[in-house]
Amino acid sequence: MAKDLPTGYEPMTSVDAITAGLEGVGYISTKQISTAVFLAHGLRKPILIEGPAGVGKTDLAASLSRWLDLPLLRLQCYEGLDEGKALYEWKYGKQLLYTQILKEKLNEVIGDAGSLESSLGKLSTFEDLFFSEQFLESRPLLTAMKQEVGSVLLIDEIDKSDEEFEAFLLEVLSDYQVTVPEIGTISANVPPLVILTSNNVRELGDALKRRCLHLHIGFPDHARERRIVRARVDGLEEALLDQMVSFVQSVRDVDIKKRPSIAETVDWAKTLLLLHATALDETFVRDTLNVLLKHESDIAVIGPEVPKMLREAVAQKPGSRTASGYPDLG
Amino acid sequence: MERPLTNFIRALRSSEVRVSTGEALDAAHTLKLIGYADRSMLKDSLACVLAKSPEEKLTFDELFELYFSRQETSAQSEQDDADASDTSESQADASDLVDLMESGDESAISLALEKAAEAAGTDDIRFSTQVAYYAQQMVKKMGGEALQARLLEALQQGGQDGDAEAQRLIDVRRDVTMKARERAEKAFQVFGAGETQQFRDDYAAEKKLSAIDRSDMERMKRLIAKIAKRLAVKHSRRKRRRNRGQLDVRRTMRANAGFDGVPFNVIWRQKRKDKPKIVVVCDVSGSVAQYVRFLLLLLWSMKDVVPDMHAFAFSFRLGSVDEVLEQNDFETAMTKILREYGMGSTSYGQAWSDLKINHEQIIDRRTTLLVLGDARSNYGDPRMDLFREFAARAKRVIWLNPEGPGLWGTGDSVIPRYAPFCAQVTHVSTLKDLERAVDEILSAYN
Numbered sequence: 039m040a041k042d043l044p045t046g047y048e049p050m051t052s053v054d055a056i057t058a059g060l061e062g063v064g065y066i067s068t069k070q071i072s073t074a075v076f077l078a079h080g081l082r083k084p085i086l087i088e089g090p091a092g093v094g095k096t097d098l099a100a101s102l103s104r105w106l107d108l109p110l111l112r113l114q115c116y117e118g119l120d121e122g123k124a125l126y127e128w129k130y131g132k133q134l135l136y137t138q139i140l141k142e143k144l145n146e147v148i149g150d151a152g153s154l155e156s157s158l159g160k161l162s163t164f165e166d167l168f169f170s171e172q173f174l175e176s177r178p179l180l181t182a183m184k185q186e187v188g189s190v191l192l193i194d195e196i197d198k199s200d201e202e203f204e205a206f207l208l209e210v211l212s213d214y215q216v217t218v219p220e221i222g223t224i225s226a227n228v229p230p231l232v233i234l235t236s237n238n239v240r241e242l243g244d245a246l247k248r249r250c251l252h253l254h255i256g257f258p259d260h261a262r263e264r265r266i267v268r269a270r271v272d273g274l275e276e277a278l279l280d281q282m283v284s285f286v287q288s289v290r291d292v293d294i295k296k297r298p299s300i301a302e303t304v305d306w307a308k309t310l311l312l313l314h315a316t317a318l319d320e321t322f323v324r325d326t327l328n329v330l331l332k333h334e335s336d337i338a339v340i341g342p343e344v345p346k347m348l349r350e351a352v353a354q355k356p357g358s359r360t361a362s363g364y365p366d367l368g
Numbered sequence: 369m370e371r372p373l374t375n376f377i378r379a380l381r382s383s384e385v386r387v388s389t390g391e392a393l394d395a396a397h398t399l400k401l402i403g404y405a406d407r408s409m410l411k412d413s414l415a416c417v418l419a420k421s422p423e424e425k426l427t428f429d430e431l432f433e434l435y436f437s438r439q440e441t442s443a444q445s446e447q448d449d450a451d452a453s454d455t456s457e458s459q460a461d462a463s464d465l466v467d468l469m470e471s472g473d474e475s476a477i478s479l480a481l482e483k484a485a486e487a488a489g490t491d492d493i494r495f496s497t498q499v500a501y502y503a504q505q506m507v508k509k510m511g512g513e514a515l516q517a518r519l520l521e522a523l524q525q526g527g528q529d530g531d532a533e534a535q536r537l538i539d540v541r542r543d544v545t546m547k548a549r550e551r552a553e554k555a556f557q558v559f560g561a562g563e564t565q566q567f568r569d570d571y572a573a574e575k576k577l578s579a580i581d582r583s584d585m586e587r588m589k590r591l592i593a594k595i596a597k598r599l600a601v602k603h604s605r606r607k608r609r610r611n612r613g614q615l616d617v618r619r620t621m622r623a624n625a626g627f628d629g630v631p632f633n634v635i636w637r638q639k640r641k642d643k644p645k646i647v648v649v650c651d652v653s654g655s656v657a658q659y660v661r662f663l664l665l666l667l668w669s670m671k672d673v674v675p676d677m678h679a680f681a682f683s684f685r686l687g688s689v690d691e692v693l694e695q696n697d698f699e700t701a702m703t704k705i706l707r708e709y710g711m712g713s714t715s716y717g718q719a720w721s722d723l724k725i726n727h728e729q730i731i732d733r734r735t736t737l738l739v740l741g742d743a744r745s746n747y748g749d750p751r752m753d754l755f756r757e758f759a760a761r762a763k764r765v766i767w768l769n770p771e772g773p774g775l776w777g778t779g780d781s782v783i784p785r786y787a788p789f790c791a792q793v794t795h796v797s798t799l800k801d802l803e804r805a806v807d808e809i810l811s812a813y814n
Contacts, residue, residue, distance in 0.1 A: 053409065073412040080401045081394055081417075130632045241601040247420040248388050254422065 045188045045228045046108040050079045065094070065101035066258075066265045074253040075102065075231075084211050084232035086196075086242070086250035092299020093255045094266075095235040099192035102231060109185055111230070112192045113178040115199035121206060125216060127175045133168050169220035180216050180224065188228035196246075197236040204246050212249050257290055258300065266300055271307040281318045282307060284351035286330065292343065294336040305329050318352065320345055373399060375491060376435050377418070383431060383562025385424045391417060407436065427562075434558050465511040469540045481551050484509040490555045494563055499552045506548040507541075515541055569594075573799045578658050578770070588799070592662065595803045596669030603644075603673055603810040642763070644813040645676040645734040649723065651741030652706055653683040653714045659770045659796065661702055663740050666802055668693055674810070678730055681705050684712030686722035714744060716782070717751040724754050735762045736809050740796075742771045743783035750782045759789035764812065767793045768805055 049059055056072040067075075075098075078085045087095040103110035113124055176184065182191040196204065210216060211232060215225035234250060236242060258266060264283050267274070283303065290297045298306075306329045315322055323344050331337045340347075373395060377387050387395075394417045402413055411432050419428035468480060485491075488505035504512075515537060522534040569591055572584060580588060614637040623633045648667060650660040660681070667677060681689045687709060693701045731737060737758055743750075759765045767790045769776070769783060777784045787793045796802055 069408070070412050070416075073409060074416045077398060077401065077413055077416055081397050083394070085416075086420075130627055134627050134630065241597075244386070248390060250420075251416045252420040253416060254425065 046106045047079055047188060047228075047231065049106060050076060052076070059105045060098075060101050061269075063101050063104040064269045065097060065105075066262055066269060067098075068258075068262065071098065071253065071255065074251055077251055078231060078233075081251070082214075082229050084234055084250045085253050086234045086236065086247065087253045087255055088236045088238055089255040090257065090297065090299065091237055092301045093257060094300060095233075095255055096192065096194055098255075099190050099233040099235075102233075103190040106190070106231075108187065108231075109189045110192060111178040111182045111185075111189055112194060114194045115196050115203070117198060117200060119199050119203055121203075122177075124177055124179050124203070124206075125210075126177055126180045126218060128169065129173045129175050133173050136168070171221065174218065174221070179210055180218075182230040182232075183210075183214065183216050183224055183226040185230065186227055189230040191230040191232045193232065193234045195237060195239075196234045197239040197242060201243065204243050208245055208249060211246075257287075257297070260284065260287055263287070263300065263303060267304055267307045270304045271311060274307055274311055275316060278310065278315065278317060279307070281351050282310060285318060285323070285347055288347045288350060289330065289340060292340060294331070294339055295333045296331070296336060298330045302330050302332075318348060320348060323348060370396070370399065376431070379431050379435055379558045379562070380418060380428065382559060382566070383427050384566065385419060385427050387418055410436075431558060434554060465515055465544065466537065466540050469543050477547065480510060481506065481547055484548070485551050485555065490552055491559055493552065493556045493560045495560055496556055496564065498560070499549060499556055502552040502555070503545060503548040506551065507545055510544060510548075512541070512544070573803075575799075576797050577662055577799065577802075578797070580658070588662065589665070591799060592666050593669055595799065596666055599803065599807055599810065600670055600673045602807070603814070642734045642813055643676060644674045644736070644810055645732070646674055646736050646738055646809065647678045647680070647730055647762075648738040648740065649680045649682070649686070649719065651683065651714060651716075651719075651739075652681045652710045653712075654710070655744075656741055656770055657706060657710060659768075660740055662799065663768070663796075663802055664693070664702070665698055666806060668698065670806070676734075680719075680723065680727070681709040682719040682722065683709055683714050684718055685709070686719040686726075688727065713746050714741075715748045716741070716743060716745040717749040717754075720751045720754040720758070723758070731758055731762050733761070733763055736812065737762045737765045738768065738805075738809065739765065739786075739790075740768045740770075742769055742781065743767075743776075743786055744780045745782055747780050750785060752785060755786060756789055764791040765789060766791060766805065766809060768796045768802075769793060770796060772797070 050056055053069065053072045053076045056075050057067045057069070060067045060072070074085050077083070087098065089095055099112075100110060102108075174180075178191065182189045193207070196207075213225070214229040215223050217223045257263075260283055263286070264279060267279060267283065286298055286303045286306070306326065309326050309329050313322075313326075324341070327337050327340065327344075331340060374392075377392050377395065380387050395414060398413050398417050399410075402409055404410060411429075414432070415425060415428050419425045468477060471477075484506040485502075487509045488502055490502045490506065493499070493502055519534060519537040519541065522530050522537060524530075525533075568587065572580070572587055572591055573595075575584075616635045616637045619635040620631055620633070621629065623635055624631050646667065648663070650656070650664065652660050664679060667674075667679070671677060679689045679693060680686050689701075689705050689709075692704050695701075696704065767783070767786060771781070771783075772795055775781060783793065792808070794801070794805055796805060
């Protein structure tokens with residue numbers, strides 16, 4: 039694949055460069071994540087990211103596109119997704135409209151042909167016109183192949199798609215090309231950086247796994263989560279930030295239906311900020327627990343544990359006391 | 369490809385991490401890209417390329433530590449004295465060995481061990497029983513025989529000097545043997561452990577379920593979880609089977625309204641498929657209890673794929689055990705079930721009548737009625753009328769019998785009378801049989 043065209047991937051010179059670059063656009067990466075991205079570029083392979091919801095799988099693709107200043111093409115998968123919606127479709131309506139407009143012209147063309155056979159012959163030259171790029175509606179996959187300087191292609195929640203679609207995807211992902219029968223093969227000038235995400239709704243096929251690099255992103259550790267919140271929410275006090283992250287982390291240890299994700303931590307941090315809290319205390323936590331937990335039954339499980347968890351979260355940072363900074367909202 | 373990598377991949381493969389040729393090539397490219405220098409980066413990168421599920425990641429991590437910690441010394445040895453490697457071919461001198469062991473130079477000792485391990489082909493180790501053999505071979509390559517000869521000499525010589533010398537040689541010999549054993553043990557962990565595990569698993573899957581004892585339970589549990597997962601992967605995707613040939617006129621018209629009714633998108637009628645529903649009725653009398661344990665464990669591990677699953681147990685009276693299974697861990701649940709239903713003399717007739725009276729509604733046309741039992745009803749009325757009724761109402765009936773076909777119909781066995789109403793009567797005696805039976809049941813819904 040020799041080419042002199044500039045690609046948007048030049049900044050990805052090393053693992054550290056990737057970590058730094060991503061941090062520049064607000065994505066706190068880990069060594070594993072950056073290594074996977076580095077290899078994806080080096081080996082020209084898609085990355086399959088698995089892990090619980092809300093740990094930044096999709097966000098990685100978005101951040102890469104922001105950092106590299108490349109278009110982000112997103113394909114959201116669902117049951118019943120087919121080639122037509124993922125790859126390309128003919129603009130039937132437009133074709134139909136054109137036929138109407140061209141009707142008279144066609145009559146002229148056909149008019150001087152004597153027989154049905156010869157008029158069909160004349161019409162067949164028009165067929166090429168209808169099945170040309172002009173009438174081709176390109177969907178995310180084809181669009182990604184057509185980007186001159188490369189792109190970031192996000193295939194989100196691949197586990198929600200059908201088996202057939204997964205199989206169809208293999209071809210696109212290993213050769214980075216798409217065949218449109220009426221036109222020919224369109225191959226990517228610069229292969230896109232492909233990121234697939236999966237929430238493990240169903241087990242993916244071996245064939246797909248083999249073609250991808252595999253990355254598992256779990257919940258972040260204390261330090262990383264702290265940095266993520268800091269990057270997203272401005273103006274939160276250090277001590278409070280520590281306390282709330284510790285609290286969220288201990289909530290995750292409990293066996294509940296939906297463990298709070300990073301997105302929820304960030305939301306909670308914003309709530310704290312909005313309510314001008316300076317330290318966590320019990321009433322405050324209880325009143326805002328619904329920001330963190332999304333199931334009534336989970337709240338019921340965590341509720342009684344709050345005082346204990348809070349004590350532990352606060353105790354981790356000696357010196358900070360639970361002064362009630364929670365304003366009375368009536 | 370580089371040898372350390374191929375060997376590592378071999379180790380992975382023997383431990384159930386499936387590495388395709390393509391992935392092996394990717395790994396080689398990866399090495400070119402990042403090199404060996406940064407260990408943690410090497411680990412992250414190779415994990416990314418070679419391990420593709422959480423279980424594989426665990427195995428990978430374990431093997432990586434074992435393998436590459438050893439690799440470092442041997443890589444060093446190749447650089448240190450590439451030409452000296454042929455000395456390991458011929459047997460080293462005894463005095464060299466003694467000097468080496470007594471020098472206390474750890475790196476030199478481990479270097480010599482690596483060389484001996486290579487000469488003895490220790491990486492070919494497959495079973496833990498071979499550890500001693502390979503260790504012996506290593507000692508031999510390091511000059512063990514010459515040492516032995518000198519030891520004998522010293523013992524014959526006798527006297528204070530001779531005894532002291534002999535003691536010294538004995539110490540060295542013990543030392544070197546211990547180290548060689550350690551090294552061989554490590555090689556086994558990397559190259560053999562996985563394969564032994566595999567071998568034992570295969571053996572367990574074929575072993576008669578009635579012959580499995582307590583000590584094997586953990587292995588069986590793991591194995592059943594694996595089988596359940598395999599079946600789940602196979603059956604969780606509900607393939608949409610298109611029934612082409614029958615046009616759905618109404619939907620086609622609607623879909624093409626935008627094109628003036630010109631049918632660009634043609635929509636065909638699709639056959640609706642049934643969701644699997646399994647009602648399992650288990651005879652939990654003494655002779656069958658062991659089989660029930662495994663069948664229920666397997667079925668219950670598949671709850672995600674078949675949410676519509678109901679279990680009943682009986683020996684005399686029949687009752688639903690869904691709740692017990694849901695609320696307890698499996699072992700406790702099983703104990704409770706056996707305590708509650710395991711007593712009493714088996715009566716199939718009574719069981720059918722209980723099922724009819726209390727749970728009749730549970731059997732519908734989607735249901736596969738799965739019976740596990742030996743159909744030995746103590747000469748009671750088998751209530752063929754009720755069984756016939758269930759069979760007519762259900763999608764199909766499958767009977768799993770722990771007894772071999774040779775015994776069917778002998779004594780109080782009434783299986784031949786039930787058989788005509790079953791889609792299948794199968795003899796199950798191993799885990800493999802169970803897997804086949806469950807697979808067969810689920811396939812009927814695809």
